[in-house]
Amino acid sequence: MTDYNESYSQYKEYFENALNAFLNKLKCRPEKLEESLKYSLQLGGKRLRPVLMLAVGELLGVEREKLTNFAVALELIHTYSLIHDDLPEMDNDDFRRGKPSNHKVFGTGHAVLAGDGLLNTAYSVLLDECFKGNEYISAAKYICECAGIKGMIAGQSADLIHENDEKVNEETLNFIYENKTAKLLMAAVVVPSILCGGKYYTELKAFGRELGFLFQLTDDILDVEGSFENLGKSVGKDADEGKYTGVRLYGLDASKIRADLLADRCEGLLEGFDGDTAFLTALVSRVRQRIQ
Ligand code: GRG
Numbered sequence: 001m002t003d004y005n006e007s008y009s010q011y012k013e014y015f016e017n018a019l020n021a022f023l024n025k026l027k028c029r030p031e032k033l034e035e036s037l038k039y040s041l042q043l044g045g046k047r048l049r050p051v052l053m054l055a056v057g058e059l060l061g062v063e064r065e066k067l068t069n070f071a072v073a074l075e076l077i078h079t080y081s082l083i084h085d086d087l088p089e090m091d092n093d094d095f096r097r098g099k100p101s102n103h104k105v106f107g108t109g110h111a112v113l114a115g116d117g118l119l120n121t122a123y124s125v126l127l128d129e130c131f132k133g134n135e136y137i138s139a140a141k142y143i144c145e146c147a148g149i150k151g152m153i154a155g156q157s158a159d160l161i162h163e164n165d166e167k168v169n170e171e172t173l174n175f176i177y178e179n180k181t182a183k184l185l186m187a188a189v190v191v192p193s194i195l196c197g198g199k200y201y202t203e204l205k206a207f208g209r210e211l212g213f214l215f216q217l218t219d220d221i222l223d224v225e226g227s228f229e230n231l232g233k234s235v236g237k238d239a240d241e242g243k244y245t246g247v248r249l250y251g252l253d254a255s256k257i258r259a260d261l262l263a264d265r266c267e268g269l270l271e272g273f274d275g276d277t278a279f280l281t282a283l284v285s286r287v288r289q290r291i292q
Contacts (some may be wrong), residue, residue: 080118155179182212
């Protein structure tokens with residue numbers, strides 16, 4: 001197997017080139033709007049969703065070119081959600097990806113507009129894909145559902161509503177985990193399946209869901225144990241703000257055991273796929289350890 005880091009860098013580089021080409025063509029006025037749209041996208045980030053999409057595409061034999069615009073749209077949606085999440089009225093975070101949050105640079109009003117602009121642009125990219133055929137329409141629709149009112153927005157809404165609840169229950173926690181975090185990861189791994197006639201559709205959906213739960217639980221653990229240097233954002237905020245987290249429900253030690261179980265489940269699902277799943281298996285263990 002090619003070294004994990006090398007493969008991750010290759011997928012990421014392919015995506016960065018595509019994103020840069022897209023951004024070079026993205027022009028709008030006023031200049032401040034264009035700058036605020038591009039600022040957060042160009043701060044970096046792991047590009048986990050595009051990397052996952054490309055890696056699953058390779059496993060299923062889907063050409064990269066077919067996935068590129070879906071990966072760009074998904075990263076635009078992810079970035080919009082981070083901009084809005086950082087706003088004082090939401091998670092109120094002054095830092096993102098190690099740099100000042102969008103609203104700290106451009107002001108709250110423009111951060112709202114930058115998020116709106118990225119979301120609208122993502123939908124425009126997805127609509128362009130729809131002219132290519134039915135499977136493209138289905139893939140675009142899947143991303144919309146994952147990002148929308150039965151997906152990420154529902155998860156964020158529940159997260160806000162249940163902030164400061166005295167008790168945490170598992171059903172609500174699962175709703176938040178599944179919608180706020182897992183849905184965009186599910187979109188990343190299911191789109192390649194849809195584009196090749198639904199191969200491993202159910203299994204990939206399950207894989208994306210488990211990976212999303214693992215991702216969010218390790219995020220909750222890192223909010224207790226991580227550092228600003230490693231994460232590029234403030235830590236210790238969940239407890240300060242009475243957030244609904246896995247650590248609050250299960251406790252820190254049990255959360256770590258649960259995270260191991262979720263990683264095992266992800267790996268178990270990957271074992272059922274034909275082809276070389278070594279990269280995806282290594283990615284699961286990196287998400288568990290939160291490296292890269
Ligand atoms: C505002 C509609 C709306 C939704 C916000 C993204 C989100 C939903 C909330 C962010 C809170 C949070 C910590 C979620 C955990 C999962 C997550 C999306 C983390 C950040 O994603 P990474 O680590 O970020 O992939 P990078 O910067 O690497 O792209």
